[in-house]
Amino acid sequence: MAVSKRRIWGWMSFDWASQPFYTLGLTFIFGPYFAVVATEYFLGTGLDERAADAQAQWVWSLGQTVAGLLIAFSAPFLGAFADNSGRKIPWIAFFSIVYVISTTLLWGLTPDGSALILMLVIFYVGFIAAESALNFVNAILPSLGTDEEVGRISGSGAAFGYWGGVTSLFIMLLLLAENDQGVTLLGNAPLFGLDPDLREGTRSVGPFIALWYVIFIIPFFLFVHDDPNAEKKSTRIGAVWGELVDTLKGVLDRKSLLNFLLGSMFYRDALNAVYAFGGVYAALVLDWQTIQIGVFGIIAAIAAAITTWLSGLADQRFGPKPVIRVAVWVLIAVSVTIVGMSRETLFGIPLAEGSQLPDIIFYICGMCIGGAGGAVYASSRSMMVRHTHPDRPTEAFGLFALTGKATAFLAPALITLFTWMTGSNQLGFLPVIFLFLLGLLLLRWVNKDGDRAEWSATSSQ
Template sequence: MVTISQRKRIWGWYFFDWASQPYNTLLLTFIFGPYFTNTLASNLMADGLTEGAARAQAQSTWGWGLAVTGIMIAFLAPLLGAIADNSGRKLPWIWLFSAMYFVGSAALWWTAPDSFSALWTLMFFGIGLIGMEFATIFTNSYLPDLHEDPDELGRISGSGWAFGYVGGLVALVIMLLLFQATANGTTLAGLKPLLGLDHSTKADTRIVGPLTAIWFAVFMIPFFAFTRDTAITGAPPLVIKDSLSALLQTLRRLPSHPSLLAYLGSSMFYRDALNGLYTFGGIYAAGVLGWTVTQVGIFGIVAIITGAAFSWISGRVDRRLGPLPVIVFCVLALTFVSLLIITITPGSVLFIPIKDGSNMPNVTFFIAGAVIGAAGGALQASSRNMMTRQANPDRMTEAFGLYALSGKATSFLAPALIALASQITGSQRLGVSPVVALFIIGLILLLWVKPRGDFKS
């Protein structure tokens, strides 16, 4: 068997982040999410709802759809991780979930406004999202094996996250320059949308689904080329039964590992809040500030650039100081910027009225987006590394399954709370306010987290 060098294994691992990031960048946050809510809101207004009520209802529908998907991910993630640990086989699962990613994203092409079905759209979006999230569980669990020095894992995680952001940035730029039409019918590059895509049917926007699918299929090649499993010899034939038993045993032992338990609880809340910002940021800008898809896309470019830069920088800080100080700083920054966003309307910033026609709300929101990108990228990179310090080294995939559970057990909470707040207040702006409380809860729970965890302290 040909030996794969450490450098190739690391770069293969990096390419998963590059390949998978467009699902978050193009679909979840900056292009398809706003398209979904704008299209559904337009249909609801055609049925007689006022604009404000229609936009709040569309945001609520998107939130409930993501909440249902999150519950499904939370239920299955730890068990799948335990199965992988018991069998030593991760790649077959990654192939399966990669196929779900591809099918789910490609199917979003069939969401034209004149035949739009919110149920159909959310179902296929959910299939792709489940594929991405489950594939991430298994690829994250390779991180501890990429370097013999644990202190180097923060740098590797940060560099991988930065590389993924750059991939998302390149994909977004391609979308805006070559496919997405502006108000005058041409792209930002002044071209007609490629492939003769018709703006009137939103084909220039819907192409984001197939583009994301093809991007993933192409750039997963290095990952599969340079990644190998080390199967556990003599794996038990009743692997699902034994894996479930091992998982239940791990859950029963969690109270005896307070640092791990506190970290899982903390990350559950702050990652849920961050995902809420990512998911509804573009939707908020489109609904509250009236931004076009192109404007939201440019906003995304700014956020991704800061995210890539600070993921890379935070990886170096993580190597020097450890992941915990990075996490605390980022959660504080995101809490403050969330409070800022709530105060932004077309006519005011920080609740202070401004002159009609002022560009201050747009500029302020761009600044907020840059901070979210920077702090969010650094937070996720260091959180991934922190999990390697908190987990039992012998049950790493199961631990990342629990990490996914902590990220998804309440992943319905931010979308559900935003959906509920949007419905109760009838306001998109006030609808995003619950993320502030989630960040604060996550910050408080970090007080019980040991920098090196229970297993390695």
């Protein structure tokens, strides 16, 4: 059955509307700003600078760990419930409301860190809402085309989202986010009379993310609707739980799906760590300021938009598995560079004082992170479609979220442990490399065409 272009564009508008949370919030504006505020706060408690940096990174990773676990264990059940009810849109609307309220409240992170932990909690409530809504949105993907078309649609949607991230980042840097001199990238004070001394330009990132979402999510709700003819089953807790348990047991008998879920669990966990700690690394190790990190973000997001679109075309031609493998190898190279580089040395080789080489290399790393990360994201959900039963898409993507988040504590916890053991932000990043390699190893046993056709035929007999 042909799918209207309006429905496809409406579906892709979610990526455009929600991407600023990850681009501005998690990675390039709020995350680094939180790290700086947290470091200053911990310096005020008597810690030395290195210990304060490590403590700031530890607190940020703890928030990510807890949020990831909550998403992991709620997503499959919510997905099963939504499949049984035949309705996804009300869930997306609910999480959208939570998201908008949470991001608006991020204005409250003042430079003195007086509400540090409260703002951390609020940020990750918004993160939970964004990721939960995304699970339901991803579950709509199988209905938008054939397996081959889905790879292109997934890549195009992700690329569209990254352009949204680029656009929003441009606006923030040019008009709102101030540097240490109190001016934006244009050299002016932040708009609307916002006070640079109180970092009000940077703090406006939360309300800005909320407003952006409210405006650009409109096409999604206008053109994407639940199928009124979808089969409905009992939504009693016991019935939903029973179906979910049966599905979980069935995964053990599906070698390709099991290895894909486990492999993607590790490489997506590592990728999330790269996203979450890239800006923090730049702030704490390279001493970059907000605007410099923002420029880095623009380069990364543009690379992501272009490369993700191209990866969608490659996915359509070659399938998602080769795309994922190449992208993960690129991310491993980036991670090795992060571990081996500081302001003073590059893989143990001393650099001249004031050398710009670390900055240049990290800009290149940003392009690779954006491009490879976008390809992994788009092709992984394309691969999941190839393992998804047509009647249970939300439950399937709930399992995808479960494995994507069930070990969400692993990378942050290992980074926390290694940072604490070594007292180094760079060496603290070593576990990310191991997680990428483990994910690649498990991909060896994943069928490049998925197992949906085989499983559907078996289950119907």
